[in-house]
Amino acid sequence: MIRIANKHDGAAIHDIASSIKVFSAEEVTCVDELWEESVSIGSELSGYYFIVAEEDGALLGFACYGPRALTTGTFDLYWIAVDQRKKRGGVGRQFMQQSEKDIARLGGRLIIVETSGKAEYAPTRAFYEGIGYQKEAVLKDFYAPGDDLVIFTHKLI
Amino acid sequence: MIRIANKHDGAAIHDIASSIKVFSAEEVTCVDELWEESVSIGSELSGYYFIVAEEDGALLGFACYGPRALTTGTFDLYWIAVDQRKKRGGVGRQFMQQSEKDIARLGGRLIIVETSGKAEYAPTRAFYEGIGYQKEAVLKDFYAPGDDLVIFTHKLI
Numbered sequence: 243m244i245r246i247a248n249k250h251d252g253a254a255i256h257d258i259a260s261s262i263k264v265f266s267a268e269e270v271t272c273v274d275e276l277w278e279e280s281v282s283i284g285s286e287l288s289g290y291y292f293i294v295a296e297e298d299g300a301l302l303g304f305a306c307y308g309p310r311a312l313t314t315g316t317f318d319l320y321w322i323a324v325d326q327r328k329k330r331g332g333v334g335r336q337f338m339q340q341s342e343k344d345i346a347r348l349g350g351r352l353i354i355v356e357t358s359g360k361a362e363y364a365p366t367r368a369f370y371e372g373i374g375y376q377k378e379a380v381l382k383d384f385y386a387p388g389d390d391l392v393i394f395t396h397k398l399i
Numbered sequence: 400m401i402r403i404a405n406k407h408d409g410a411a412i413h414d415i416a417s418s419i420k421v422f423s424a425e426e427v428t429c430v431d432e433l434w435e436e437s438v439s440i441g442s443e444l445s446g447y448y449f450i451v452a453e454e455d456g457a458l459l460g461f462a463c464y465g466p467r468a469l470t471t472g473t474f475d476l477y478w479i480a481v482d483q484r485k486k487r488g489g490v491g492r493q494f495m496q497q498s499e500k501d502i503a504r505l506g507g508r509l510i511i512v513e514t515s516g517k518a519e520y521a522p523t524r525a526f527y528e529g530i531g532y533q534k535e536a537v538l539k540d541f542y543a544p545g546d547d548l549v550i551f552t553h554k555l556i
Binding site for chain 2: 266269312313314315351352354378379380381382383384385386395
């Protein structure tokens with residue numbers, strides 16, 4: 243079941259982020275910071291919307307999205323993370339479907355997904371391509387020398 | 400003369416941002432917010448570095464840059480703004496030279512400039528191309544339908 247996150251999900255979200263092998267310590271801290279801001283002032287004011295996947299009372303993963311400043315209707319999908327130890331087929335796609343539905347409801351028309359060009363992110367890139375997201379731009383050496391930024395986009399309308 | 404901004408420059412920076420015809424009210428507010436954060440907790444903690452151009456005791460313009468989160472050595476050049484009423488030849492280029500020098504000193508290796516693909520931004524895009532920045536990506540309809548994001552990059556090392 244995908245549902246809106248509530249303040250009791252913080253520890254599990256941190257735990258899931260920490261379980262993702264390709265997430266650096268800095269990225270886990272970034273998840274924590276977005277979560278704290280989202281909980282303390284709410285999704286609308288913070289611009290960070292968290293949803294979680296729950297099964298038998300345990301969280302399987304989370305996703306976070308929000309509107310991009312200075313745009314009309316463009317949303318970033320910041321993270322989709324599924325616990326590597328409890329991985330279930332289809333949870334990633336369920337997160338995408340729910341995120342797209344939520345973003346459309348919030349007035350979104352364009353979704354941006356930023357990911358890495360590194361080899362260990364090949365499954366991530368294949369996932370977005372597999373659901374029809376368009377690889378629209380690559381910025382060479384963006385994250386670090388040899389680590390490109392790959393930007394996928396998806397039009398909702 | 401290009402110098403580091405100090406807390407007394409806030410009103411002039413707001414005034415200059417307001418004088419830029421292509422800046423929306425939302426963009427002026429964004430400049431104000433970045434400035435407030437930079438002044439209240441400092442450039443290093445906020446990640447927003449402001450420099451200004453001063454001539455005969457009056458500010459001609461400002462620039463703002465800072466490191467991009469989750470990258471190693473990538474910096475955003477957020478704004479370069481020169482007062483439309485006091486426009487001087489070469490101030491834009493002086494801002495670029497100083498920003499590049501400062502960013503290199505802060506450990507930067509790659510500069511990102513994001514601008515609009517709209518017709519009224521053609522002089523802005525020509526400016527960056529003229530100083531050798533590379534147009535590396537375009538995201539269609541990013542800012543709004545018909546208003547693309549154009550990303551220029553420049554390698555420092």
